[in-house]
Amino acid sequence: MTIRRSRATATATLAAALCATALLPALAACQPPSAERGFVPRYEEAAAADRDSAAFLKRRQLMEQATADLNALLDVPHRITVVARSCAGEGSGYDPETRRIELCYDDLTEDRKLFEDADGGPADEPLSDVVRETLHHEAGHALVDALDLPVRDRGRAEEDAADRFAQFMLLRGPEGDRTLLTAARAYDLAAAADPTPDPDDEHAPDPARAESHRCAVYGHAPTTHTPLATASRADCPTTWTRTRTTWTTDLTPLLRR
Numbered sequence: 001m002t003i004r005r006s007r008a009t010a011t012a013t014l015a016a017a018l019c020a021t022a023l024l025p026a027l028a029a030c031q032p033p034s035a036e037r038g039f040v041p042r043y044e045e046a047a048a049a050d051r052d053s054a055a056f057l058k059r060r061q062l063m064e065q066a067t068a069d070l071n072a073l074l075d076v077p078h079r080i081t082v083v084a085r086s087c088a089g090e091g092s093g094y095d096p097e098t099r100r101i102e103l104c105y106d107d108l109t110e111d112r113k114l115f116e117d118a119d120g121g122p123a124d125e126p127l128s129d130v131v132r133e134t135l136h137h138e139a140g141h142a143l144v145d146a147l148d149l150p151v152r153d154r155g156r157a158e159e160d161a162a163d164r165f166a167q168f169m170l171l172r173g174p175e176g177d178r179t180l181l182t183a184a185r186a187y188d189l190a191a192a193a194d195p196t197p198d199p200d201d202e203h204a205p206d207p208a209r210a211e212s213h214r215c216a217v218y219g220h221a222p223t224t225h226t227p228l229a230t231a232s233r234a235d236c237p238t239t240w241t242r243t244r245t246t247w248t249t250d251l252t253p254l255l256r257r
Contacts, residue, residue, distance in 0.1 A: 060131075
């Protein structure tokens with residue numbers, strides 16, 4: 001969920017220099033870019049420790065489903081590559097320099113362990129929900145970048161906007177409420193496992209992100225989710241309406257007619 005810049009920028013600069021001097025004419029990096037538009041999924045070879053997570057991701061077709069949903073709604077004029085890879089703990093994120101979302105196999109391994117330790121059983125279903133939420137959160141960053149929205153590069157404000165995009169996108173579908181509630185539980189489990197927030201993390205604290213998702217679910221359909229009704233969530237329908245209206249307005253230039 002981190003927005004990474006320096007490593008990708010340095011790599012791209014080096015590749016461009018080598019291509020310009022014809023030292024690497026046969027490399028894919030020196031070939032003309034594809035004419036593809038929109039969100040495009042791609043898998044990289046997994047490290048040995050991540051092979052089970054990579055196989056799970058491919059078997060479930062989660063990236064394919066998420067990118068298809070995004071492309072059905074939006075006509076993004078450039079390619080945003082969604083890459084699954086081994087990240088060695090670096091963390092899933094979006095890189096605006098390369099317009100690339102990276103989904104880390106090792107993040108899946110950690111999230112699976114959270115649910116298996118808590119529930120004592122298989123975690124394929126909750127893990128699928130967490131992956132969906134992560135992909136849409138990172139897509140939110142990509143769209144903030146593509147549209148040059150006012151929250152761009154504003155740390156917590158951009159992270160909150162990306163969370164709200166995940167809510168907006170997922171609640172368009174019939175299982176979005178379950179997905180967001182599962183993601184909220186994952187944030188709760190992560191907070192319980194490591195209750196001290198990272199002072200350098202630009203995201204809201206995990207409990208706050210969990211509550212934001214629950215508020216969106218309740219605000220979207222209060223009569224369906226009466227168990228979520230509390231005094232502190234009385235304003236959630238208004239909050240959800242604001243989220244939906246803001247993102248619909250911001251996305252207008254990209255919406256398919």
